[in-house]
Amino acid sequence: MIEKSHTYRKQLFDLALPAMAENILQILMGITDSYLVAQLGLLAISGVSVANNIITVYQAIFIALGSAVSSLVAKYFGQHDHKKELQLQADSLVLTLLVSLVLGILSIFCGRFFLSALGTTKEVTQLGGLYLALVGGGIFSLGLLTSLGAIHRAQGRPRLPMYVSVLTNVLNAVLSALSITVFDFGLVGIALSTVFSRLVGVLILASMLDFWSILKHVRLSISKNLVTMALPIAGERLMMRVGDVAIVAIIVSFGVKVVAGNAIGETITQFNYMPGMGMATAVLILVAQAFGERDYEAIHTILKKAYGYSVVMMFLVGGSVYFLSSYLLPFFTNDPTAQEASRVVMLSSFLGGPATAGTLIFTALWQGLGKPKFPFYATTIGMWGIRIFLGYFLGVLLGLGLAGVWLATIADNLFRWAILSWRYHVYKKR
Structure with a gap:
């Protein structure tokens, strides 16, 4: 009984500590991003701040999808049903891309409308709309990063998403700083640095899975269990x-x-x-x-x-x-x-x-x-x-x-x- 209790404690902390580290890192990197954007002036700060309120909603959707993926993958993993597990992984990536497509289109074509509806000035709407079009248009990078990370955690590899998170956030900070201080790319550079850094993380997480087997299970329909x-x-x-x-x-x-x-x-x-x-x-x-x-x-x-x-x-x-x-x-x-x-x-x-x-x-x-x-x-x-x-x-x-x-x-x-x-x-x- 004592041995079992020790096992549960170890399992809990093996999963919880990397998740905690990721969350803390996200907060610290958010502070760093705010500092870098502040170098571009108050209008840029306001525009990015309002745009990030919308992107936060997108993030909530992807986190919810990631939670569903973690739950179902872990369930099939516990049942040792490898076929269902692969099918669920394929369905989750397809659903992630479909949701990303809708959110990306809205960000590119309706972003400025959303910002002006929130009462922003013309200048803030213009800068915030540009940032939202670039980061929101490439939101599939965040979606895939979240879903792939959820799959790895459910399969007993919680540290890998944490290490990838460290890499992507540090890469984002470095590229954003270079965009402002060296290349003078301004807000466009910060936005593209965010998308590019996430894509690097996506490639790493995908390469650590049996990705070709997952692709073979891609289909037009989506698992009802995943959606519900x-x-x-x-x-x-x-x-x-x-x-x-x-x-x-x-x-x-x-x-x-x-x-x-x-x-x-x-x-x-x-x-x-x-x-x-x-x-x-x-x-x-x-x-x-x-x-x-x-x-x-x-x-x-x-x-x-x-x-x-x-x-x-x-x-x-x-x-x-x-x-x-x-x-x-x-x-x-x-x-x-x-x-x-x-x-x-x-x-x-x-x-x-x-x-x-x-x-x-x-x-x-x-x-x-x-x-x-x-x-x-x-x-x-x-x-x-x-x-x-x-x-x-x-x-x-x-x-x-x-x-x-x-x-x-x-x-x-x-x-x-x-x-x-x-x-x-x-x-x-x-």
């Missing part, structure tokens, strides 16, 4: 994105300084969630494998251990961030109002850690079991029925301000954690 898995996961992520926009609209009513402080706090507390997100990636894959093997006891053990590890690590990171706030915040702002707002975010993130971990782990559990609709329903109800409604009630009507909005956020995570775990216990008895 991907749609609810995408819906759940998009529901969060749209809900976040509504939350920001509430926070805007508290004033510019509070908005800035909330943004700073959210930027810093991104690191709080990395352990839970990494463990959630591991849970999805390991639960899918165990489900494919019909090992239900393993599923329960994996769930308990992953939640426990997530809470401890998130508590340590969140506590460190909050108690070091006096040293961290001056790097971003010296305004007392903005700093106070940032501390509210940090404290809320720290205190809400157990509920956030529960939501992340149990969402991954249901996706690993091949039942992603339930997390979608829970997120929809939690976001719109609790977080937004209660946030407005507490923050605006009762005058609690930003603290009210974050209390509602904790309440939302508590609700989703409770409903997802209760449903699992009912499911387990069956």
Whole structure:
């Protein structure tokens, strides 16, 4: 029993740590990209910032597809059904390219319309539209990078996508810097550097698979299982994105300084969630494998251990961030109002850690079991029925301000954690 427990712990951390490293790297490289774009002026910063809001939606779609791919590949991997596994890989790449084609066309031909609809000025729309046309037009590179990475993780090679992520991000930073400082390519150089770097990563990940066997399984139709898995996961992520926009609209009513402080706090507390997100990636894959093997006891053990590890690590990171706030915040702002707002975010993130971990782990559990609709329903109800409604009630009507909005956020995570775990216990008895 002790040996099995050690095995589960090793499997969880072997999958979670590379995923955490990838997420942290993405954040750091995002900061680097922002610095490089800043060298081109405020208009460029504004244009790229707004364009990236749209690209973030694209990324959410591909991450959802990657989660579906990980779950199904891991399931067939656990069943030792190599034929179904190859067919699923082929279908996932075809679906990725089809989605990329639609998003790419929209980016090239409708990008400026999207940006102007968001209220940007003519100059910002022009620069942002150019960036969106180039990066969004080549969005298939991000899609394939995500799907191929998901396949490798599900097959027990979680470090490979991490190493490729390191390479692509460093390559992107170097090429972007050269584009500005040496070749004077400006915004076009930064955009093309992003697409090219991702393509290098795609080629590496593809070369590490039995790619010719996958190509032989390419067909016009797409696996129904893949589509029915991907749609609810995408819906759940998009529901969060749209809900976040509504939350920001509430926070805007508290004033510019509070908005800035909330943004700073959210930027810093991104690191709080990395352990839970990494463990959630591991849970999805390991639960899918165990489900494919019909090992239900393993599923329960994996769930308990992953939640426990997530809470401890998130508590340590969140506590460190909050108690070091006096040293961290001056790097971003010296305004007392903005700093106070940032501390509210940090404290809320720290205190809400157990509920956030529960939501992340149990969402991954249901996706690993091949039942992603339930997390979608829970997120929809939690976001719109609790977080937004209660946030407005507490923050605006009762005058609690930003603290009210974050209390509602904790309440939302508590609700989703409770409903997802209760449903699992009912499911387990069956």
